[in-house]
Amino acid sequence: MAYRSRLAPIARRVSTPGLLRAALASNSGPAVLRCVSNTPMRRFQDSAPRRGNFTTDSYPEIKRDPRFSQITAEHVAYFRDLLGKDSALVDGVTANVSSDDMEPYNGDWMRKYRGHCKLVLKPASTGEVSKILKYCNDNMLAVVPQGGNTGLVGGSVPVFDEIVISTSRMNQIRSFDEVSGVLVVDAGVVLEIADQFLAEKGYLFPLDLGAKGSCHIGGNVATNAGGLRLLRYGSLHGNVLGLQAVLPNGTIVDDLCTLRKNNTGYDLKQLFIGGEGTIGMITAVSIQCPQRGKAVNVAFLGADSFEKIQLAFREAKSQLSEILSAFELMDSYSQDMVHRVRQNKRPLDSEHPFYCLIETTGSNSEHDAEKLEKFLEDVMSKDIIANGVLAQDETQIKSLWSQREGITECVGHFGGTYKYDVSIPLKDLYRLVDDTRERIEAAGLKGDTEEFPVVEVVGYGHMGDCNLHLNVAVRRYDKRVEEVLEPFVYEWIGKINGSISAEHGIGIAKKKYLGFSRNDTMIDLMKQVKKLYDPNGIMNPYKYI
Amino acid sequence: MAYRSRLAPIARRVSTPGLLRAALASNSGPAVLRCVSNTPMRRFQDSAPRRGNFTTDSYPEIKRDPRFSQITAEHVAYFRDLLGKDSALVDGVTANVSSDDMEPYNGDWMRKYRGHCKLVLKPASTGEVSKILKYCNDNMLAVVPQGGNTGLVGGSVPVFDEIVISTSRMNQIRSFDEVSGVLVVDAGVVLEIADQFLAEKGYLFPLDLGAKGSCHIGGNVATNAGGLRLLRYGSLHGNVLGLQAVLPNGTIVDDLCTLRKNNTGYDLKQLFIGGEGTIGMITAVSIQCPQRGKAVNVAFLGADSFEKIQLAFREAKSQLSEILSAFELMDSYSQDMVHRVRQNKRPLDSEHPFYCLIETTGSNSEHDAEKLEKFLEDVMSKDIIANGVLAQDETQIKSLWSQREGITECVGHFGGTYKYDVSIPLKDLYRLVDDTRERIEAAGLKGDTEEFPVVEVVGYGHMGDCNLHLNVAVRRYDKRVEEVLEPFVYEWIGKINGSISAEHGIGIAKKKYLGFSRNDTMIDLMKQVKKLYDPNGIMNPYKYI
Numbered sequence A, B: 001m002a003y004r005s006r007l008a009p010i011a012r013r014v015s016t017p018g019l020l021r022a023a024l025a026s027n028s029g030p031a032v033l034r035c036v037s038n039t040p041m042r043r044f045q046d047s048a049p050r051r052g053n054f055t056t057d058s059y060p061e062i063k064r065d066p067r068f069s070q071i072t073a074e075h076v077a078y079f080r081d082l083l084g085k086d087s088a089l090v091d092g093v094t095a096n097v098s099s100d101d102m103e104p105y106n107g108d109w110m111r112k113y114r115g116h117c118k119l120v121l122k123p124a125s126t127g128e129v130s131k132i133l134k135y136c137n138d139n140m141l142a143v144v145p146q147g148g149n150t151g152l153v154g155g156s157v158p159v160f161d162e163i164v165i166s167t168s169r170m171n172q173i174r175s176f177d178e179v180s181g182v183l184v185v186d187a188g189v190v191l192e193i194a195d196q197f198l199a200e201k202g203y204l205f206p207l208d209l210g211a212k213g214s215c216h217i218g219g220n221v222a223t224n225a226g227g228l229r230l231l232r233y234g235s236l237h238g239n240v241l242g243l244q245a246v247l248p249n250g251t252i253v254d255d256l257c258t259l260r261k262n263n264t265g266y267d268l269k270q271l272f273i274g275g276e277g278t279i280g281m282i283t284a285v286s287i288q289c290p291q292r293g294k295a296v297n298v299a300f301l302g303a304d305s306f307e308k309i310q311l312a313f314r315e316a317k318s319q320l321s322e323i324l325s326a327f328e329l330m331d332s333y334s335q336d337m338v339h340r341v342r343q344n345k346r347p348l349d350s351e352h353p354f355y356c357l358i359e360t361t362g363s364n365s366e367h368d369a370e371k372l373e374k375f376l377e378d379v380m381s382k383d384i385i386a387n388g389v390l391a392q393d394e395t396q397i398k399s400l401w402s403q404r405e406g407i408t409e410c411v412g413h414f415g416g417t418y419k420y421d422v423s424i425p426l427k428d429l430y431r432l433v434d435d436t437r438e439r440i441e442a443a444g445l446k447g448d449t450e451e452f453p454v455v456e457v458v459g460y461g462h463m464g465d466c467n468l469h470l471n472v473a474v475r476r477y478d479k480r481v482e483e484v485l486e487p488f489v490y491e492w493i494g495k496i497n498g499s500i501s502a503e504h505g506i507g508i509a510k511k512k513y514l515g516f517s518r519n520d521t522m523i524d525l526m527k528q529v530k531k532l533y534d535p536n537g538i539m540n541p542y543k544y545i
Ligand SMILES: Cc1cc2nc3c(=O)[nH]c(=O)nc-3n(C[C@H](O)[C@H](O)[C@H](O)COP(=O)(O)OP(=O)(O)OC[C@H]3O[C@@H](n4cnc5c(N)ncnc54)[C@H](O)[C@@H]3O)c2cc1C
Pocket: A109, A144, A145, A146, A147, A148, A149, A150, A151, A152, A155, A156, A157, A167, A187, A208, A209, A210, A211, A214, A215, A216, A217, A218, A219, A220, A221, A222, A223, A224, A225, A226, A227, A228, A276, A277, A278, A280, A281, A282, A283, A408, A409, A503, A504, A507, A540
């Protein structure tokens, strides 16, 4: 068969050489714990030496809201008394906390946003959150809910001296029902930990993303995170069955329903999904989890144009259908970046302008192998795909995924990233990257040496959901780059009715561009909701809406 | 193989006899247009002679809100002028419309609720809806949005003289994207018509229910309908990508997004999904549609206890996994009822206390057949399933489905039905039916002759979603029956933290029992939302919350 010879690299690379089919079939057996990385995520503790600018410097137009109180020793005493133990606070108000200790809460993952936080509270229960918020609301103290602090729009860190309320101590798995697959967790449970727990039960968390080793489920829900398998398992708006949240006035919204269906009134929990901590703090989540597929296959393919990748996607949808669990796009620039930073061997022995990673997940490894084999045969014999490899074991699966999941981190390696996470109709998806690269080059901002701020313009993303990540890797954040990029990118998106934020949210980064995706009526209606729940505006101020 | 002999009835019944595998494999070919019935739904026009009581008689405690105006000739003149043509109104105010013409809008599907409506408006566009609502709001005229009027909780018909705003003239399919599978329709498009349209494109509407021949997509979204395949395709909260709606003050909420991902602010559309016309009128919907499976298989199985049906469900989830598209439960009482009303041949040649209908949908008929075959072999050899048949062609698929879909109608055949549509943890699911039957019998209300109000107590439902339909078939609605049933059923549900309404909603039927599924805080928060959007309370009054 034609594709066999073309996929020959597989045979060269695998530990147990063999034909495609045999290799695929060997993939059976117990649930494969695919995507759990062994290395912990980069955390701020490790990167203290390189700090970003203060947000107040990059956004001088944002002024501290004078209605908010300054934090006093009396406030701190109240919180210390409430939380009971010293480890539940990071107190830079009355104690002499080093700025290194405060940095993990003040600086964001991209080192792009940085606040002046002086007090971090780590409640251990919904009741404590309720008392904290009520006190803050009564005393006009502004707060920022914080989960794993992996958010990419500056939403998770303060701008001025807002109090950070971290979910890190609310980290219990509350219950799991092995018949219905419904999991109930505290907001501070790390996504990867929940998924590992589920793996042992033969289930899967219906969300997976590169930051899984650090992000909290509360943060995922607050950002309505999309991730790598939305294509297959759908969005959190459909999968979250219930939640517990606390409103700024201390009211506990107890909607921790574990039923798949419950049509008893307005579905208010939906407002907290993607609410980015602006109307309340999520303290627990219940979510329906699918069964873990017994067979997982991953292929990494190269194609010679974006048109061909689109064709491959159509074929995958049609032929792999119910077993398709991911279809990820990567351009050559993104892969060059990974290679440059990690100095690793590339998956393919040839280079192509575009790559895609295809994952299938199903209950029968032979059936899946047959479908995938037929699909690969088809796309290779029709010259849609130029070259490809297929993972033969779990290690290879991980290694192929890391070519995709590692992009975010590698792109950021040089100093920083301008990140755009947008939804665009499929046919236009990549054009934005080309247009942006052209503009950056025309402005003379991109080059190989230190004087050029821009290292590269790369595109990748969740193609199955028409979700592109346009990343501009920079050596430093630079106003000139920003001016070339914005509002250009947003206008581009606005013109084709795309979304300026597919999954990362608004935070501070996109607040002023919301109008490119939402009309005035919608924005007014959103403001009504904000006002209804948070009349004093203490929840995550200066952001979102 | 053991099960072959036990499934022998299949071979006897099929037109082209043959072994199971062969028959299954023959199911391949183009997308199967399974569930589209040829006979139109029963409509009110056909059943005019039998009318229910006025809701005002059954619920004497509900008083007309004196803030609402009486409809005058002047109001009618405004609407006539606005809508332009006579056929856009059913005018019982200034014209002499027969009560037969008004009945389809006044009486509900169950003949349980009946209003005193004198004016029906049929706008043709969102703009017209906006003008109507603004005028009504300014003039304190109460309204009831109405789609296909198939709702089962009395939400779709007026109580007093509320104006019915029907979506029947807003029935255009606006667009369909063959790459992304995103469909945009007017609110008044009949579900079955949309699904037929999609079938031609190889796609499927991600919702299917017995009333598909009559219900409107706007009504489906307004009730957050669940239906037969939620198990596979998930809820409307996940599948609806956008909508257009009009608020009582005439504001057009234009959120007709067609992107799979769009994290730009609070997801306000979610409030309209399941809002039952109490905060605004939905005028268009955009929804993501999955590809239509090329292979569909349906099996109808009998089991000797509810425990065994549960075991079968577990096995189906595990073995059929990604191809399982429905798992429906039916008790023997429900099947006796269908048999009694339709006088049809039963699918099995033996009788059992419980039956289930299993549907698989996939992209490869041989793979699916193999999985199903193995599953059937397993459950029959382990004595989980006692007997079963497997559809061999489309006609048989339809006929098996009609054993399940026909229940609602057959149960209503004798005069009326007390309907409870509840979510209950799986293990307790059927206990409610037994307990209810026991109570009804103990009260001496059930019997074979006319003096007994109750014909039978039956249980069926979407087992895959833990969603039970408890139906009490009656010869007439009777206070004594009601008193035995309520609050008993709701208390029962409340005790096990179930939901008093899994999918049908609240309407008027469950308004006063909401407290069994929602705490006071939640109800207060819902009232806030109602007040925010509909401060005059003109939208679907006396209902919901
Ligand atoms: C390497 C990498 C890959 C990523 N990949 C993806 C991806 O594929 N898809 C995707 O959608 N996102 C992705 N992200 C971004 C994504 O938003 C986050 O990783 C994640 O969802 C945020 O969770 P967190 O716990 O870190 O939240 P944080 O960053 O701590 O907070 C995010 C926002 O939510 C609010 N918040 C946090 N916790 C709560 C709470 N309990 N209650 C109320 N509000 C709260 C915060 O105030 C903030 O506004 C990625 C990030 C990284 C670093």
